[in-house]
Every structure is written in C-alpha cells, then in structure tokens.
Amino acid sequence: MKHSILMSVILTTAISWTVLADDDKPAANTLKLSEVIKQLEQQGYNPIADVEFDDNKWEIDAWRGNDKRELTVDPVSGKILRDRDD
Template structure:
C-alpha cells in the first residue's frame, strides 16, 4: 500500500491525458490478447508478461527500452498504451489521497485500504445505503471501473438476475470463445478456461448478470 499524500497536480494533467487519448488516431483497436501484445510491443516495450483483460482494459507488466520494469495499460477503445509506474504518482498519475477524494465526491463513505495493485487503484468503502463494496478505479481518470458488493444467490448489487451456467456458456460462445471448461461461480463472478477468438488459451472472469467478460488472461 502506498502512503496517502495530497496533490492537486494530477487533475488538469490527467484530464489532458485522457482527452489526448480519446482524440488519438487508431488504425485498429486490440480486440484479443494477441493484438494487445502486438500493440504494446509496437510502442517499444519488451518482455511483456501477465497480459490480462481487466475491467475492459488490457494490462501487463513490461520492460521499457531503457530497462525499467513497469505496468502498462492498453485501452482497446482507442488503442492507447499508458505506462504506469510508482514514480509517476503526483505527476502523471494521481495519489492515494486523490483517489480517496474522488470516491468521496462520488458519494462513497468510510473509505479505507486504498492501494495501487496491478495498475489500478483499489479500495473498500460503503455506499450511502450502508452497503460495503470493493472498488477498482482507473489509474489516471479515477473512474470507478468495478463495484462489487455483497452478493445474494439470485441477484447482483445492480439488481439483475444472475445467469445460469448454461447461459454463461452461451454468452461466451456467442462472443467467439470455444473449448470452454472449468466453468465455476466463485467470489461473486463466473470463472472459466477457454480458447479465445485468436486461438489462445485464456482464463476468464465473467460478469454474473450481463455475461460480459470482465477479465481475460493468457493461460500459462
């Protein structure tokens, strides 16, 4: 966990980075692990590993041309690769205090255990109705990418009905996955191993209500 340090530098800079990313030209967005790997290496990063699709973003560990090991995030919506390193807090990346401030502005209370892990800010908090939730925030914009709360057997915190195993399999097959196995509901999400459209073996985490793939990681 990183110490909480107040900063205001990141706000205009983060906004500028985000705007630039949205306006950046893109020839082809990375839609699978193979394309994501190629896109990251095209920016000069090497020895890329632990590539995974998390919260709609590709994440990986990689080495910069000058030999620095960092995390990188690839947004498939605009094909932009963002380097994420510890020495960027307070400059190109917001601090833990900034993440806490953003959550408070969004209406969360009793915010604690803020930490930076695998390229994202994570925290525990309570909503205004008192429900305890685990949160994941975008490292630059501080947008809440995931909110996981207490889960019942039939409904998610969003109020939707949980998909059955057969419905999850059907959703994966419709998305181009095949050879689906080890389908299991664990810790509030569906998990499975499968072969993705790029013919790579991957480990998946699936939204229990929408059937959307939340995370795709190459199966080592």
C-alpha cells in the first residue's frame, strides 16, 4: 500500500511537470490534476501512463486491467468523455 501511494505521488509530480511544459493551460475552475487522477484510480484505471492537457480537456493514457485505454476527461467535472482502446 505504501509503495502504491508513493508511486502515485511520484507519477503525479512527473505528470505535472509535463503539463506545465504544454502551451494549453487549464482554466481556474478546473479540478486539480491530482484529484482527476484519484477519481480515475477509484474507477479502476491504474497505472496512469501519460497525461496531456489539450483543447481544454485532459487526454490520459491509463491501464484498466490488462487493457491500455485512451481517455478524454472533462477538466471541470472529472467526467470521462471518451474511453477507447489505445
């Protein structure tokens, strides 16, 4: 359990740096990236492999079971708008 939490913190930090390097910037009313990731993990998406903020949406690659998924997530609600095979 401690290992899982530590890996989540490390991954979130690494992903945050990637997002900061992007030109698109989330609006002030968006959820924190850590909250979006927490919601996805609670829905069974783990590990999170890649995160990008583009066209005012989170684009996230994550695993669910043995399937790699490509997710599009609403940045305000955290709702998954699209979930497809990657």
